[in-house]
Amino acid sequence: MAANGKSRMVSVRLSVQDYEQFRAICSANGGSKVPELLRSAVSYLLENGQLRKKTTATLEQRVAELESQVQSLMVNARAASSGS
Numbered sequence: 001m002a003a004n005g006k007s008r009m010v011s012v013r014l015s016v017q018d019y020e021q022f023r024a025i026c027s028a029n030g031g032s033k034v035p036e037l038l039r040s041a042v043s044y045l046l047e048n049g050q051l052r053k054k055t056t057a058t059l060e061q062r063v064a065e066l067e068s069q070v071q072s073l074m075v076n077a078r079a080a081s082s083g084s
Helices: 016-028 034-048 052-082
Strands: none
Touching: 016 034
C-alpha cells in the first residue's frame, strides 16, 4: 500500500474541452494539478453521499412545501384582516 493510503488507480478519458476546463479551475484555485482536483471531487462525492440529482429533488420538494406554507399564511392573513 502507498504511504499516503492511495492504493488504487482509476483512468478516465476526458475531452480536450473538459480537460482544459479542469486546468482552468486548477489555475483559479492556486495551481493544483488536475489529478488533485479530480481526487478532491471524488472525495467530496463520497463524503456527502449525494449527487446533484438528489439534492435538486430535495430542494424542489422543500420549495413546494414553502410555497404551500406561504399560501396558507396568505389565506390566514386575509381571513384575519376581513374579521377586523
